[in-house]
Amino acid sequence: MLIGITCNIEARIDAKRGCPADVFLTPRAYADAVARTGATPVLLPPVPPSHIEPLVGRLDALVISGGAFDVPPAYYHEPTRPLCGPQNDERSRFERALIQAGLAVALPMLGVCGGMQILNVTLGGGLFQDLSERPGSGEHQQPHDKRQPQHPLRLAPGSRLAQIAGRTNLMANSTHHQAVRTLGTGLQVSATAPDGVIEAIEAPGPNFVLGVQWHPESLELQEHQAIYQALTKAAQTRTTLTR
Ligand SMILES: [Mn+2]
Numbered sequence: 001m002l003i004g005i006t007c008n009i010e011a012r013i014d015a016k017r018g019c020p021a022d023v024f025l026t027p028r029a030y031a032d033a034v035a036r037t038g039a040t041p042v043l044l045p046p047v048p049p050s051h052i053e054p055l056v057g058r059l060d061a062l063v064i065s066g067g068a069f070d071v072p073p074a075y076y077h078e079p080t081r082p083l084c085g086p087q088n089d090e091r092s093r094f095e096r097a098l099i100q101a102g103l104a105v106a107l108p109m110l111g112v113c114g115g116m117q118i119l120n121v122t123l124g125g126g127l128f129q130d131l132s133e134r135p136g137s138g139e140h141q142q143p144h145d146k147r148q149p150q151h152p153l154r155l156a157p158g159s160r161l162a163q164i165a166g167r168t169n170l171m172a173n174s175t176h177h178q179a180v181r182t183l184g185t186g187l188q189v190s191a192t193a194p195d196g197v198i199e200a201i202e203a204p205g206p207n208f209v210l211g212v213q214w215h216p217e218s219l220e221l222q223e224h225q226a227i228y229q230a231l232t233k234a235a236q237t238r239t240t241l242t243r
Contacts, residue, residue: 001039001060001235005030006095006115008067009046009088030065030112033217036225037232046094056101060235061208064095066113066215070178075118076126083130085177096122108208108234110227113176116211120201123184130177131197138195140174146218150174151193153200153214159190160202160210164230165223172199172214179213187211208234 007026014021024045034041039061047055056062070085071092080087095115099122102109111119117127131137142150149171155162162168172193180198183189190210191200203209208231216224 001232001239002042002058003034003039003061003063003231003235004042004044004055004059004098005034005063006065006091006098007043007045008065008069009091026065027217029215029217030063033225033228034063034232037229039232039235044098046090049097052094052097052101056098056105056107059102059107060239061108061231062098062102062110063231064099064109064111064115064119066115066176067091069114070129071114071118071121071127073127073129075121078126078129081129081133083132083177092118103207103209106207106238108231108238109210110208110231111211112217113213113215116201116213117178117180119209119211120180120184120187123187125180125184125187126182127178128181131179134179134181134197136195137179137197138193140176140179140193140197142174146173146175146215147220148173149219153191153193155191155200156189159188159200160204160208160230161190161200161212161227164226166226167223170221170223173218174214176213 007024012021031041069088072087073080153170155168187201190202199213201211216227
């Protein structure tokens with residue numbers, strides 16, 4: 001199974017020569033989590049639209065990763081307000097096109113943190129540009145190690161996520177300043193924090209479409225690793241059905 005992981009574009013300058021030397025990067029925790037399931041991770045740099053279809057044709061599943069940037073509010077028809085973070089239109093455009101093409105062929109997909117947010121936006125949902133726009137929100141930017149949790153989650157009974165975890169309460173890490181405000185078409189909430197912030201979304205039905213606001217790849221607990229295992233399992237099932 002080949003599982004694609006989107007990556008970040010980071011501006012760099014070659015220190016010796018002073019020329020641009022941008023890099024594509026993704027935290028290795030994503031690739032490690034995928035590899036632990038037995039699937040093979042491949043990193044996906046943003047490519048022009050003509051590459052999207054062939055790319056999606058070769059992949060068995062997709063991880064849309066997060067990063068220190070926000071989805072351009074124009075994607076959900078809002079002006080950018082001051083507390084919105086930096087944007088990366090090249091990456092977000094690529095991820096949006098990848099999600100659309102993936103959905104069209106029932107490619108199993110997992111959106112993580114910012115990846116969940118672009119998944120929601122691609123399906124027509126909206127975001128709080130900063131959690132300060134949402135009265136009563138607790139702390140979602142933990143100052144400590146991502147390998148340690150920050151807040152509890154309540155998983156929706158009967159959801160795909162609750163099935164994967166095998167329980168309805170779980171502790172999550174939390175490194176986000178935005179959150180889902182309105183759900184994209186066909187999505188439902190599958191987890192919330194105690195303050196009501198939406199922490200996971202999914203599409204009900206046979207196709208694996210799941211977004212989590214936290215970083216399960218950084219948490220050792222089996223219930224979190226099970227999310228990646230479920231993605232690989234969905235990829236295997238799809239392959240069996242289509243070959
Ligand atoms: Mn959170």
